[in-house]
Amino acid sequence: MSVPGIDAFGTQLQRGDGGGSEVFTTIANATNISGPGLARNTIDVTSHDSPDSTMEFIGGLVDPGEVSVDINYTPALHDTLVEDLYDTDPRNYRLVFPDTANTTWQFAAVLTGFEASAPYDDKLSATLTFKVSGKPTFL
Secondary structure, three states, rough: OOOOOOOOOOOEEEEEOOOOOOEEEEEOHHHEEEOOEEEEEEEOOOOOOOOOOOOOEEEEEOOOOOOEEEEEHHHHHHHHHHHHHHHOOEEEEEEEEEOOOOEEEEEEEEEEEEEEEOOOOOEEEEEEEEEEEEEEEEO
């Protein structure tokens, strides 16, 4: 029997503390999480004797992509994250999905963007963008 889909409500993006017995804390008030957008580059290996005058490719390096999260921005809760912009070393993060197995994707990433939005007629919000470094672990 196939499952028709899973409700995304309850998905969590968690930030590691970098300690020896690393503790992960959920990034509060997330409204939308996307990524990582993994993609494999290709290498053109076409030659003058490629069959049927057709280009040939092999797989190259995998770009682990980015993760972005939109939040209801509360400075007191989120300003520690903004400080991560000044760290050059990747930090551990993980995505925990709300399926029955609590599927988890763990990855190292560098915070590359923080953009707050404060419209006069709506909520204070922000988007955080992380560049994934290395191969994610799929648990």
